[in-house]
Amino acid sequence: MSEEKPSETPRASLLERAAGRLDQAVPAKPAAPRPTVTPAAAAPAPAPRAPAPAASAAAAPAPQVQPQPQFATPETPVVHLPADDSNRISRRGVIDLAELRDLGYVVPDAPATATAEEFRIVKRQLLINAMARGENEIRNGNLILVCSAQPNEGKTFCATNLALSIASERDLTVLLVDADFAKPEILSTLGLEGGKGLIDVIADPTLDLSDCLIRTNIENLSVLPAGRQHNLTTELLASERMGDMVEEIAKRYSDRIVIFDSPPALASSAASVLAMHVGQVMFVVEAENTRETELRDGLSMMNGCEHVQILLNKVRYAGVGRRFGTYYGYGS
Secondary structure, eight states, X not given: OTTHHHHHHHHHHHHHHHHHHHHHHHHHTTTTHHHHHHHHHHTTTTGGGTHHHHHXXXXXXXXXXXXXXXXXXXXXXXXXXXXXXXXXXXXXEXXXXXXXXXXXXXXXXXXXXXXXXXXXXXXXXXXXXXXXXXXXXXXXXTEEEEEESSTTSSHHHHHHHHHHHHTTOSSOEEEEEEOOOSSOOHHHXXXXXXXXXXXXXXXXXTXXXXXXXXXXXXXXXXXXXXXXXXXXXXXXXXXXXXXXXXXXXXXXXXXXXXXXXXXXXXXXXXXXXXXXXXXXXXXXXXXXXXXXXXXXXXXXXXXXXXXXXXXXXXXSOXXXXXXXXXXXXXXX
């Protein structure tokens, strides 16, 4: 009996050991699932890569930044237009003063003549209105339109002489604008070369007014040509851009007088539109030629301006007490 117990004991232990080895072999295989756990643990790793969409999101603003210059570009001409033209280089033009004087025009620093004296009187009231302040201030009073009812009444002659006379003032500058777009004559009268002008500035927002100005050898006188022919001249003059530009010209320089040589009121609709922008109108009437009905109709076209003065031109009868120029030894 005692011998059988010891023999059973080793048998059991061998079985147990074999079972233990089998048990060890089985769990050893489940260790393989650990790699399956590692993908689960690795799953958070892509989560940090979620910023990759953030990078694309960060790239998204970049396309949004590009349109901003595109929106800023159209505004550039609007800001550029009112830039101070004193720092810009304008064209230069030389006026033959001797020839101009021989044609009967007023020339600065020239001896007194009957024409020079009369335009001194004409300009004085206009300048008083232009410089008025307080209750008597006229909106855009320094913008003066020179017009007539019909062609050939002398409006360009009067506009040019008025500008030349005002250019003699010590504290004022003059901008003479050729606004007779159908038949511009200012440049040919002064002997200046043509180029871009008022209509071009209105039609092209990228064009600056200063680029079209002509600085002359008369210190205080600049000229703005009419510009190219355009089929929508009246519409351009009535545009908001024209209004903004005129307001800027009127307010930027308190010492500048702007004179517009307008087309005849009864020959072009542009005259009535120009009258809406200025503060004063000098309406030229040819003595012994302009009919009363033409005068009334022409003045009615100037309703856009409240301050209208009439200048009687080509007068043959001067009266007894007015012989300007004879006091200085000139004239007859």
